[in-house]
Amino acid sequence: MNNIVGIEPSIRVFCDFDGTITRKDSGDEFFRTFSKFEPAHTDLMNGKYSVKEYYEKVSSGLSMTQDALLDFCESCETDAYFRQFLDFIQSQHWELCIVSDGFDLYIDEILKRVNAETIPVYRNLLQFQSDTGSWKPLFPNADERCKCFCASCKTKIVLGNTHPDDLIIYIGDGLSDTCPVHVADMIFAKGSLSSYCNQHGIMHHNWNSFFDILHILKKRKPIMRDIARKERKKAFIAE
Numbered sequence: 461m462n463n464i465v466g467i468e469p470s471i472r473v474f475c476d477f478d479g480t481i482t483r484k485d486s487g488d489e490f491f492r493t494f495s496k497f498e499p500a501h502t503d504l505m506n507g508k509y510s511v512k513e514y515y516e517k518v519s520s521g522l523s524m525t526q527d528a529l530l531d532f533c534e535s536c537e538t539d540a541y542f543r544q545f546l547d548f549i550q551s552q553h554w555e556l557c558i559v560s561d562g563f564d565l566y567i568d569e570i571l572k573r574v575n576a577e578t579i580p581v582y583r584n585l586l587q588f589q590s591d592t593g594s595w596k597p598l599f600p601n602a603d604e605r606c607k608c609f610c611a612s613c614k615t616k617i618v619l620g621n622t623h624p625d626d627l628i629i630y631i632g633d634g635l636s637d638t639c640p641v642h643v644a645d646m647i648f649a650k651g652s653l654s655s656y657c658n659q660h661g662i663m664h665h666n667w668n669s670f671f672d673i674l675h676i677l678k679k680r681k682p683i684m685r686d687i688a689r690k691e692r693k694k695a696f697i698a699e
């Protein structure tokens with residue numbers, strides 16, 4: 461699964477999108493605006509559906525015009541310090557990759573609006589079916605072996621883009637980020653991800669805005685977390 465040939469060990473930053481680069485969960489807002497969000501979302505949170513089943517359900521009810529989609533993307537507020545964060549990552553010659561369990565339809569447009577469309581981004585896809593006139597979700601990074609709360613496993617993406625000796629920085633806020641933090645060396649967590657890290661004894665930095673992340677990265681050199689490195693080695697051997 462990993463395409464490590466020719467990749468030099470370095471510092472790699474993996475960053476969630478919904479509720480991290482955008483201030484609110486733009487995925488929930490997207491389905492709330494253009495589909496029938498409830499009771500499917502409550503059923504998901506109560507464990508009635510898997511994330512994949514939930515996405516299939518709410519995607520089948522999607523209906524929108526191109527203008528309405530652009531208006532929606534315009535209304536999604538992004539973190540005010542994200543652009544400064546990008547400049548800093550570039551100045552350090554670190555690699556950045558966005559990992560999302562959301563969808564291309566709104567993510568790509570929002571990234572374009574903050575001039576970040578050249579950053580590699582892994583996300584699910586929404587494909588329009590002209591025969592039925594409905595939308596179908598596709599999950600190119602799904603991993604059936606993983607039982608994490610997401611349709612696409614972010615650990616699979618992280619490991620597929622790193623060398624075991626790379627140093628991994630992970631930034632996130634939610635349930636779909638709980639899987640990859642186990643293989644990350646330096647973790648920035650807010651919301652339910654922060655609670656998860658506390659419960660599982662995973663060292664992390666709390667953050668609210670990218671201003672906080674920048675502040676920490678500028679004064680503290682990232683160091684390898686031994687247990688994360690062991691987890692990575694284990695995963696690479698299992699491949």
Ligand SMILES: [Zn+2]
Binds near residue numbers: 606607613614615640
């Ligand atoms: Zn996973």
